[in-house]
Amino acid sequence: MQTQKSRPGAGTASATTSRSNDNPIDAVLHRLEKVKSTGPGKWIALCPAHDDKRPSLSIKEAEDGCALLKCWTGCGAAEIVSALGLSLADLFPGDRRSLHQHGTAPMRRPFDYRDALQGISHEATVARLIVSAINRGDDVDADALDRLALAEERIDDALRAAGGVQ
Ligand SMILES: [Zn+2]
Numbered sequence: 602m603q604t605q606k607s608r609p610g611a612g613t614a615s616a617t618t619s620r621s622n623d624n625p626i627d628a629v630l631h632r633l634e635k636v637k638s639t640g641p642g643k644w645i646a647l648c649p650a651h652d653d654k655r656p657s658l659s660i661k662e663a664e665d666g667c668a669l670l671k672c673w674t675g676c677g678a679a680e681i682v683s684a685l686g687l688s689l690a691d692l693f694p695g696d697r698r699s700l701h702q703h704g705t706a707p708m709r710r711p712f713d714y715r716d717a718l719q720g721i722s723h724e725a726t727v728a729r730l731i732v733s734a735i736n737r738g739d740d741v742d743a744d745a746l747d748r749l750a751l752a753e754e755r756i757d758d759a760l761r762a763a764g765g766v767q
Contacts, residue, residue: 623694625666625668625693626668628691629668630646630660632649633647637656643659643661644659644660645657645660648672648674648681649681650680650681651674657672657673658676659673665723666693666694666695667692670682670692677739678730678733679741680739683740689734689745693727693748717762720759721755724756727752731745731748731749732749
């Protein structure tokens with residue numbers, strides 16, 4: 602039960618960063634220009650990834666604290682974050698721990714299906730964002746690939762917490 606599967610290529614890339622990632626939305630908003638609030642948890646701003654004259658980037662804070670970015674002219678999330686000096690992993694809260702630190706830490710107390718499904722849905726969103734960046738041919742950094750491995754690991758954790766595979 603406790604043994605970690607080995608994952609070639611994953612696990613060392615970003616272990617040492619001291620940057621905290623508690624508030625992805627702030628990190629993103631601080632770096633953007635002409636930020637305007639358009640409602641609770643929603644903003645528009647100039648897209649840093651193309652020559653934007655009127656704000657065409659919409660920013661949304663998801664319930665779980667993820668920063669969701671959408672440029673209406675079609676810039677990819679990876680292009681946008683790299684134009685901001687960030688990485689895709691910076692869009693997700695508390696995700697800068699390395700895979701090793703994450704390890705097989707038990708999930709929160711008694712098993713809660715809603716909690717687990719919410720977590721899996723979050724991981725699926727993360728995976729979709731990263732995969733769609735890859736699909737677009739965006740430059741995907743090692744952090745993003747690490748994050749993808751972490752998504753798999755968290756889903757495994759949820760399964761384990763639910764009693765594991767029979
Ligand atoms: Zn754009």
